[in-house]
Amino acid sequence: MAPELKPTVEDRIQRLSESVFVGLCRLVGTKQQLAIRRDVAAILEIMIKEVKTMEEDSVLFTGSNREGFRMEGSDIDTMYWPNNHRVIWNESQVSIYPTTPQAILISDVSDSPPGYTLLQLPTPIACQEVLSSRVTIDGSEKIYVSSFKYRQNMCSFIRPNSLVHGPSGSGMVGVLEYDDVHGFFSDFWPPPAYGWIDRCRRQSWPLPLLLYDIISSGSHVVPIAHRLGNHIENEWRISFASAERKLVLSLNHCQFLTYGLLKLFLKEVINKGLKDEEKVLSSYHIKTCVFWVVQQSIVSWCPQNLLECFWICFKLILKWVYNGECPNFFVPENNMFLTKIYGAVQQDLFTQLYELYEKGMLCLLLCHSVGPFISSFIDNPEYFINTDENMLFSKTELSVELVKEIDIKDSLPLSKPYKCFRYLTITERLTTLLFLTQNHAVFLQKITVSVFKHTAFILFNHFKDGNKALYLADKIAIRLLKIASRFGFIFEMLYLALYYYKTCRYEEALAIIGTTKAKLSDPQECRGKSRHIDTKVLHQAAVIDIKLNNSICYLKELMIEQLLCQQAKKMLLQVPSFVLLHMVEFLCSMNTDELKAQEALRNLRELVHKDEEVYIQLMSRDISWQILGICQEVAGDIPEAIYSYQKSLKQHPFHKIQAASSIRLIIAIYKIWFLKPKRCL
Known part of the structure; x- marks a missing residue:
């Protein structure tokens, strides 16, 4: 029986590279995740480019977020x-x-x-x-x-x-x-x-x-x-x-992960603890280094060589710092170190990088996000490492990623009818393209749903006079909102409830809210809502914020907030879906059943007071407290409303509604001192 060969140092480095590769796939993203992020962003750019006029500015999304x-x-x-x-x-x-x-x-x-x-x-x-x-x-x-x-x-x-x-x-x-x-x-x-x-x-x-x-x-x-x-x-x-x-x-996945590893190393090791003005080495230098190394083609870019690729890039940066010269990739005569990295700064940076160089590739142990993947391999070098990216995330997890990306990018300006029509025309044309991926198709479907929702409210707000015109606008608006509810995510149904409340159809609005609650309690009820997304993901989609365009009036109760948001150049008011659900339920019940109104207000209060960024994210806490205060004021509970407005003022001012909170606070105090409050629910 032939003796078992011991792994060489090169074999161990390759296996360690595979371990880091898998870790980076979780930290930075797999090929499927990057495809989702980039596909959604690409469609958004096409839509913006096609709709803009000669008088409007052109837009190019760059930087690390657009890169994936x-x-x-x-x-x-x-x-x-x-x-x-x-x-x-x-x-x-x-x-x-x-x-x-x-x-x-x-x-x-x-x-x-x-x-x-x-x-x-x-x-x-x-x-x-x-x-x-x-x-x-x-x-x-x-x-x-x-x-x-x-x-x-x-x-x-x-x-x-x-x-x-x-x-x-x-x-x-x-x-x-x-x-x-x-x-x-x-x-x-x-x-x-x-x-x-x-x-x-x-x-x-x-x-x-x-x-x-x-x-x-x-x-x-x-x-x-x-x-x-x-x-x-x-x-x-x-x-x-x-x-x-x-x-x-255009980088292959190993090249992109190496780029990501260098960015992490820069942030967590080289620039650790430094103030912004003290950081002389930037991510742009890192990107330039990757471009030069890829173009020289001196290494095979694969999971087994990831650490070698990182080390080659690191040594090139070390060489640049030693020489005090970082040539721009497009204009090499432009030395990007010339005005920042020279003299004592250059010497200190070189000393720091050389100390890391002497540690070898294990200097990555200092990188707190990557170090654990290296440590786990050192502790168990015989552990089998599967570099198949398809095994890292389930289809449901990838669908959640897609829903989140769509939610972030679904922010087209839809306040003018002609733009809504243009977006629909472009969407129809794009659906016929051969290169369309599943990610493209889902986002285009979501854009269509968004156009339908906003068009419905634009039509109703536009035709305020004339019985015939108003009747036709109302009929079209309801039809559009029902289509949006059918083909969108669960929370799209709330727009129909909003419309029914706006047009004083309180029973119909409450029926929609009841249906929405039923869908949320059983995601399998939603089968068929989207042909491209796992139905289990639709429950995840329900916690996404409802985006109210500040150029469109949805609720008279939020007109002050929308107006002040618009003055602060905030295009959208992002309201957590469950907060809006309880708000509309409360407002409708105030006109039909006081007991149900009390229950809805209690649910809203409990949600806003006790949620720990499960249904209400940090950026939406200001508007959530504001809405709670509005509902409490409508119910006649002025002291509680004052407390909620004060809490809204203390939140992160994402929506720039501090002035609205102050106005409502003054009005509420006036009611206490000079007017007899309503009976509280």
């Missing part, structure tokens, strides 16, 4: 640019715009560092924000657009009270950080990056078809100057955000 990451700290990066402004790299390119009335900005790279440019405005035809950013440079008669002034003008254009951070306006939406960048688009690939095209052809990455797609998709400029440039307030950085996104989406 859902780890803590994955921010939402969005780039905006005026659709009727274009950047050209030489004056001959203006000939492609013979009739379209566009503002033309001419790039001037002659006196700027690599990767940066000045923007000349040859004519006074531009939007007001551009015109107010005009400057002259060094006594020249030419007019340029100042990046500093434009950034200041646009910082809070989308979201009020945003803070300038690099080229963007930054802040928090609930627990998520956002970066909104306002720049300009060019239909042409920038001349400073022509060398990148030749390098890609030599290295065969990206593949020719993707390379052509990237080049033909143009580029952007964003308002941030080089710190060592000659025009620190006027230069613009050439942005390859669109190209970078396409490259990340």
Whole structure:
């Protein structure tokens, strides 16, 4: 009998890589999860692009969230640019715009560092924000657009009270950080990056078809100057955000997980305990490193080699820090370390990275999210590791992921009838495409349901006069809402209950609420509601917030909140589905049965007081307390209403309804002091 061969060091590293690979699939996502996130985002982008007008800004979703990451700290990066402004790299390119009335900005790279440019405005035809950013440079008669002034003008254009951070306006939406960048688009690939095209052809990455797609998709400029440039307030950085996104989406799964592992290592080890201003190594440097390593094709990217891939990338970063040079992937002459990593900072960072290098690959034990997967393998090296991603998550879990992604992305502006019609037209056209996946189909179905729901209320609010017109609008609205209830998730039925309450059909509304409760208690009752989603997941869908468009009146009781939300540039009021269910049940019962109204109010109070982020998420607690206070005030329990309004003011101000809470609080106090309160239920 031949002796059993002992595993070599290489074999152990490969098995350890497999263990980390499986762990990263759980932390970062499997191929199926990434497909869900990216498919839903792709449909949203198509819908926005197809509906926008020439006067509206174009939108590009970038950053880690769009790439498919859902780890803590994955921010939402969005780039905006005026659709009727274009950047050209030489004056001959203006000939492609013979009739379209566009503002033309001419790039001037002659006196700027690599990767940066000045923007000349040859004519006074531009939007007001551009015109107010005009400057002259060094006594020249030419007019340029100042990046500093434009950034200041646009910082809070989308979201009020945003803070300038690099080229963007930054802040928090609930627990998520956002970066909104306002720049300009060019239909042409920038001349400073022509060398990148030749390098890609030599290295065969990206593949020719993707390379052509990237080049033909143009580029952007964003308002941030080089710190060592000659025009620190006027230069613009050439942005390859669109190209970078396409490259990340083209990575195979092992490459993407390596990228994710490097991001985790950066956050949990290298930058651990540092303030934002102390962090000199960024995730953009990590992304650049991955691009360079993938293009060099010096390793086989597979689960067994994941740690080797990580180590190659780490050593390249170490080399860059040692040399004080990080070449931009598209314009290598642009050294991205030049203004940040030099002198004592460079020496300290190199010392830190070299100490990690001396630990070898086991330095990953310092990464608290990945370390346990390494420790478990070290403790039990003979344990069988199954790298089949299909075995990691059940179909139900993947369906839950899909429902959550759809809920996040289902936020199209549906306040105008012509846009609702356009969305339906685009949805119908997209359903005929051959490349449509199951994820696409489910999201398109949800968009159709959303359009039907909002169109119903728009119609009713529009036809307020004339018996015949109002009768027809009412008939169409009910039909649309019934279709939405049939093909949507469970909570879509609440919109029909809202409509019945709005039109004083209290018994019908209560019947819908009763049916909804029955569906929630037995998910199998919902079989057939969606052909593409496991019916067990529909119960999970019920805890998703109801999104009320602030441009549409659904309940007169929430008009103040919607108005103030809209003034704060909040498009939606997100109400937890169970909170809205109890609210509508209470309001309807107030007109039919006081005992049932008491029960509904008790249920609402118990839910808001005792829920621990099961049915009411952190971002929805302000509106939940507000609704409880409104219902208590309607019931005549003014002291309890005052308490609820005060609690609403203490919650995270996600909906910006503090003014509404204060107004209702003042009115409630007035009622106590000057008016005789109603009899409490």
